[in-house]
Amino acid sequence: MKVKFWGVRGSIPTPGPSTVKYGGNTTCIEVRTDDNDLIILDAGTGIFPMAMTLFPELPITCHLFISHTHWDHIQGLPFFIPSFIPGNTLRIHGAYDPIDRRDIREILSGQLQYCYFPVREAELKARLEYVTLKERQVAQAGSATVTNILMNHPVLCFGYRIECNGKSVFFTGDHEQLYNIYGPDDPEYHEYEQYMTQKNQAIVEFIRGVDVLIADTSYTVEDYPAKKGWGHSTYDANIAMARAAGVRQVFFTHHEPTRGDAALEKVFQDAMDRHPRQPGDPEFALAREGLVFEL
Amino acid sequence: MGYSAKKLIRLVDGMPAFPPSVYRILQLTSDINCEPKDLVRVIDHDPVLTLKLLQLVNSPYFGLSRQIGSIRQAVVFVGINTIKNLVLTIAPMEMLSRQGTDNRWMENLLAHAIGVGVIAKHLARRCGISEVEATDYFVAGLLHDIGKMALHRFKPEDYKDALRLAKKKGLPLLEAEREIFGVDHAQVGAMLGDKWCLPVELVVSMEKHHDWNPNLSLLQDCVYAANLMAKRLRVGNSGNDTPEHLPRELEQRFGAKIEELVGTLGDLSGEMNFTQILIHP
Numbered sequence: 001m002k003v004k005f006w007g008v009r010g011s012i013p014t015p016g017p018s019t020v021k022y023g024g025n026t027t028c029i030e031v032r033t034d035d036n037d038l039i040i041l042d043a044g045t046g047i048f049p050m051a052m053t054l055f056p057e058l059p060i061t062c063h064l065f066i067s068h069t070h071w072d073h074i075q076g077l078p079f080f081i082p083s084f085i086p087g088n089t090l091r092i093h094g095a096y097d098p099i100d101r102r103d104i105r106e107i108l109s110g111q112l113q114y115c116y117f118p119v120r121e122a123e124l125k126a127r128l129e130y131v132t133l134k135e136r137q138v139a140q141a142g143s144a145t146v147t148n149i150l151m152n153h154p155v156l157c158f159g160y161r162i163e164c165n166g167k168s169v170f171f172t173g174d175h176e177q178l179y180n181i182y183g184p185d186d187p188e189y190h191e192y193e194q195y196m197t198q199k200n201q202a203i204v205e206f207i208r209g210v211d212v213l214i215a216d217t218s219y220t221v222e223d224y225p226a227k228k229g230w231g232h233s234t235y236d237a238n239i240a241m242a243r244a245a246g247v248r249q250v251f252f253t254h255h256e257p258t259r260g261d262a263a264l265e266k267v268f269q270d271a272m273d274r275h276p277r278q279p280g281d282p283e284f285a286l287a288r289e290g291l292v293f294e295l
Numbered sequence: 296m297g298y299s300a301k302k303l304i305r306l307v308d309g310m311p312a313f314p315p316s317v318y319r320i321l322q323l324t325s326d327i328n329c330e331p332k333d334l335v336r337v338i339d340h341d342p343v344l345t346l347k348l349l350q351l352v353n354s355p356y357f358g359l360s361r362q363i364g365s366i367r368q369a370v371v372f373v374g375i376n377t378i379k380n381l382v383l384t385i386a387p388m389e390m391l392s393r394q395g396t397d398n399r400w401m402e403n404l405l406a407h408a409i410g411v412g413v414i415a416k417h418l419a420r421r422c423g424i425s426e427v428e429a430t431d432y433f434v435a436g437l438l439h440d441i442g443k444m445a446l447h448r449f450k451p452e453d454y455k456d457a458l459r460l461a462k463k464k465g466l467p468l469l470e471a472e473r474e475i476f477g478v479d480h481a482q483v484g485a486m487l488g489d490k491w492c493l494p495v496e497l498v499v500s501m502e503k504h505h506d507w508n509p510n511l512s513l514l515q516d517c518v519y520a521a522n523l524m525a526k527r528l529r530v531g532n533s534g535n536d537t538p539e540h541l542p543r544e545l546e547q548r549f550g551a552k553i554e555e556l557v558g559t560l561g562d563l564s565g566e567m568n569f570t571q572i573l574i575h576p
Contacts, residue, residue, distance in 0.1 A: 181335065195367060
């Protein structure tokens with residue numbers, strides 16, 4: 001299996017001289033199985049440069065998994081060129097929106113309303129298939145199986161685990177480490193703590209033993225107090241999660257949009273210094289646009 | 296026959312108070328930085344709200360892989376923000392479910408109220424209103440006929456007389472109500488709205504949903520039009536379903552005649568079913 005990063009930026013694209021090294025496109029990850037099946041995780045602006053590389057393979061079947069439908073994870077979808085070309089198949093997976101009662105098709109076709117985009121869904125020439133997933137529903141993507149678990153973000157957001165030929169990748173989507181909404185003096189504190197433990201354990205068990213963990217790491221511990229409840233994690237929380245789940249390689253992604261290359265490397269190094277290497281630790285690295293990792 | 300002013304005041308006083316929990320939730324959530332634990336505490340102390348929320352979180356719409364048994368657990372597993380938004384949808388429905396659904400007529404009326412809410416929201420979106428604000432339109436539609444529920448609950452037999460009278464003489468229900476009660480459901484709704492300290496715009500929308508004039512707000516226009524559209528679509532039954540046309544100014548506002556507007560609605564069944572869960576356990 002092979003993983004390639006096409007968009008590693010959180011929230012909004014950040015082109016410019018300070019992001020040349022790590023890249024400014026929003027979330028998009030290409031995963032290839034040993035049989036060359038194409039799995040795409042999220043459709044941020046990084047999906048556009050990725051799509052441009054697909055021409056030699058057309059017609060193609062793409063298995064797209066949307067972690068959640070916030071803009072930075074779907075913004076590139078209307079520009080996914082294979083959608084316009086007959087013979088291609090795009091199978092789009094994602095969660096239901098229980099607040100506005102829309103399935104993944106209704107949500108995404110909303111993105112193609114005339115006032116937003118000149119081409120209507122009906123005019124796309126590729127075959128489009130939509131799969132609205134329930135939690136832990138197993139989806140087949142060519143030779144790989146993909147399962148999901150609900151993460152913690154201000155909308156239903158799935159983390160996806162991809163497995164193929166004994167190799168595995170987990171992508172958190174957007175995720176904030178759980179926190180107790182009660183203070184230690186509140187009577188509800190301990191009960192809440194228990195539920196948090198259950199949920200944390202469920203996530204750790206779900207991730208357990210993956211070869212690659214790709215984790216939303218928008219914040220530093222210093223950033224976090226002002227951003228609590230925004231739905232993103234810190235380096236420290238992800239280091240702890242990766243250790244608990246016994247993963248082999250971690251990529252920190254969803255980089256904070258105001259952090260340029262130098263600042264990003266600094267906060268990464270600070271986090272590494274705060275958590276000196278222990279036996280059995282995973283390898284930690286910053287996700288970078290264009291980076292390819294072979295499992 | 297008619298009721299004296301004194302009796303009417305008693306009628307309004309006898310209606311259930313706007314549940315304080317619902318009021319508190321609307322208050323709390325108007326602040327983007329509201330403390331999650333305050334919100335949870337209010338929900339937690341309201342058994343009806345708790346039950347509805349748990350029913351929804353455990354429904355296939357969420358598709359969770361495990362059973363959720365408490366509000367705090369729900370917050371951990373689906374996130375405080377989603378719970379907050381869900382509660383905002385449920386809170387106003389609480390109003391209606393607490394009126395009781397003791398017969399078929401009331402069930403039809405509820406279905407009509409939900410239909411008007413759903414359509415009013417659709418019209419709001421069509422007019423470029425944001426999703427957040429569109430919820431207000433849903434609530435306004437949902438509550439527009441609350442006066443009917445009040446009158447029916449107050450004097451069910453007299454209300455049946457009003458319904459019969461309207462049918463027999465071919466009168467608008469409003470007139471039949473006035474003949475029997477000395478007051479109509481639009482007026483009663485507005486009185487209730489006042490008593491519950493609902494926003495003035497909502498109160499006026501209840502009062503004017505049969506009596507359109509060009510000075511009404513967009514929300515009031517949407518509820519007025521949604522009511523007529525729901526009747527055309529025969530969504531539920533409000534007791535008076537003679538098809539009516541939109542005033543010319545409203546046709547201009549929405550850029551279409553009522554027949555065309557009805558055509559833009561698409562399939563409402565999914566949204567209707569979901570909302571029904573809120574009312575029927």
